[in-house]
Amino acid sequence: MRLGRTFFEQPTLIVAQQILGQVLCFNGMQGTIVETEAYIGHDDPACHAAQGKTPRNAVMFGKAGYSYVYFIYGMYFCLNIVTEKEGFPAAVLIRGLRVGDMLLNGPGKLCRYLTITKEHNAIDLTCSENFYVRKGNVVSYERTPRIGISKGQDKLWRFIVRPL
DNA sequence: GAATAGATCCGC
DNA sequence: CGGATCTATTCA
Numbered sequence: 001m002r003l004g005r006t007f008f009e010q011p012t013l014i015v016a017q018q019i020l021g022q023v024l025c026f027n028g029m030q031g032t033i034v035e036t037e038a039y040i041g042h043d044d045p046a047c048h049a050a051q052g053k054t055p056r057n058a059v060m061f062g063k064a065g066y067s068y069v070y071f072i073y074g075m076y077f078c079l080n081i082v083t084e085k086e087g088f089p090a091a092v093l094i095r096g097l098r099v100g101d102m103l104l105n106g107p108g109k110l111c112r113y114l115t116i117t118k119e120h121n122a123i124d125l126t127c128s129e130n131f132y133v134r135k136g137n138v139v140s141y142e143r144t145p146r147i148g149i150s151k152g153q154d155k156l157w158r159f160i161v162r163p164l
Numbered sequence: 165g166a167a168t169a170g171a172t173c174c175g176c
Numbered sequence: 177c178g179g180a181t182c183t184a185t186t187c188a
Contacts, residue, residue: 037171046171048184056184073172074181080171093171108172148171 001135004126008064012038012083012090017159019081021139024097026114027130031104034139034161035096037146039080041089045151049089059122060089067131069111069121076108079116081125081133095147096160103164 003022008015016038023030039047048057048070059068060082068080068091080091097104097113104110111117125132140163143156 039171048171051185054185070171071183072170074170074183076172078171095171106172112173146171150170 002126003065003133003135005063005065008081008083008126009085010083012040012092013157015081015083016092016157017141019092019133020141020159020161022136023134024094025130025132025134026116029099029114030134031097031099031110031114032136033094033096033133034098034103034164035094035105036159037093037095038083038157038159039091039093040157041084044155046146046149047089047152053089057089060091062086062122063124065124065126067120067123067125069116069118071118072108077111077117078107079111079120095158098164 016036019033022033024033042050049060053061059066063086064083066082068082069077079094082091084090095107097110104113123131139161141159142162144158145153146158
């Protein structure tokens, strides 16, 4: 059972929490989502869209359920899923994935493993053939500050499955 | 046009 | 803790 538009249109913090334990499917590979972070609109200084729309972050302003993939630090890609209503820029960063007994902890790592690149930006996960999120199990989790940012550390917008 | 910080990872 | 590696955005 694939997650649809209504799921991703919910408030970003709800999506970031509820997507834990669900299964990300990409090109025949799949893994359970075990770590996420929320990036929400104009009042979040760490959000790429905080300063308004640019060519890079444009997809964050679009419909919920689309992929937002960006290139960072000259060598890594990061996968996000757009949330909230069209016009409101927000997304959930997929930071960790459990694939069998392997743990892909880190957004750059899981994109490298799944071979997700900028080619996979702005894809609609609610109707793509080989890129979507499937319903998984309910899990227990914990909230912490987000990783790797210099602004907005006061917010507890990182969600991680506990115990791993 | 130039400068710089950046939602990272790995090895030492 | 520093190096790899590059680009989107900002600044002059």
